[in-house]
Amino acid sequence: MTLSAQDLGIDTGRWNIDPTHSTVEFVVRHMMVSKVRGSFEKFEGYADIADDVTQSTVTATIDASTISTRDENRDNHLRSPDFLNVTEFPTITFTSTRIEPAGENWKLVGELTIRGVTRPVTLDLEFNGTSPDPYGGKRAGFSATGEISRKDFGIEWNAALETGGVVVSDKVTINIEIELVKA
Incomplete structure (x- = not known):
């Protein structure tokens, strides 16, 4: 049985991301003992909500140069070729391929x-x-979470610690809070 947009109480059509009421954040383990949080300050996108919500699509673009971890030196290093290489790759993009029911929630x-x-x-x-x-x-509001391996995207810079382990974990946790406005 398919769940319709009407069942959820959301109108079909285009919904634009409201960046002033949304966040795109990440968490990475640092020095094996703590977690550093960061975010991107500029991003845009939209969701096209279909009557059959599993047929809806999401598209987003992030300005990679707006990465912020509240430390200018670290942010500059994250913008460098060691990490995001924002000069050559100024954007990060996401395009949905499907939406699947997962209990009371969904998989995007x-x-x-x-x-x-x-x-x-x-x-x-x-x-x-x-x-x-x-x-x-x-x-309309949505929360999304997930994990990626930064090495899967060619981001391999690291340094070994004397006590074992590395400076930056491979695993990156993604936390997104999105508020959409009906177009």
Whole structure:
């Protein structure tokens, strides 16, 4: 049985990301003992909601140069060829390929491109509901989480620690909070 957009209470059609009420964040283990959090300050995208919600699509583009971990030296290193190489690869993109039911939530499956390398990614997707806004528009909220291997995207820089282990983990946890506005 398919779940319709009407069943969820969301209108079909184009919904644009509201970047001022959305976040694209990541977490990486540092020095084997702590976790560093970062985010991207500029991104855009949209969701095209189909009546059969499993036929909906999501497209997003992130300005890789806007990476922020609240440390200028680290951010500059993350922009360098050791990591994102933003001069040669200024954007990170995501294009969904399918949406699958997963209990009360969803799996958002798509292609993530970082540094010109495209890999499949599956995100756990939670629909947070819809609401009218004070300006006569409609809003919808989604949360998405997942993990990627940075090495899968050619990001291999690291340094060994004297005590064993490495400076930066391979695993990157992704946390996204998106507010959409009906176009």
